[in-house]
Amino acid sequence: MMNDEQFTRLVRRYIDTVFRVALNYLKNPADAEDVTQITFEKLLKEKQSFESDEHIRNWLIRVDVNEC
Numbered sequence: 001m002m003n004d005e006q007f008t009r010l011v012r013r014y015i016d017t018v019f020r021v022a023l024n025y026l027k028n029p030a031d032a033e034d035v036t037q038i039t040f041e042k043l044l045k046e047k048q049s050f051e052s053d054e055h056i057r058n059w060l061i062r063v064d065v066n067e068c
Contacts, residue, residue: 007044014057015040018064025068035067 002010018039022032042063043056050056 002044010043010056011040013053014060017057018060021061021064022068025065035064038067039064 015036019032019036022035022039023029026032026035039060043060046059050059
């Protein structure tokens, strides 16, 4: 599990990407915000370790699309 500092860094880095992907799928900003929040909640609870930032980015996008 990651600490608060790591989580905050990842949110700042990827929140725009996650939101844009959700918005592209859902075409509704409010729904895209909800899915973005759910995606980052899942990241916070995720127990697996990630190999790199690219691995985290890909995981976030996959979870995001699945939630849409």
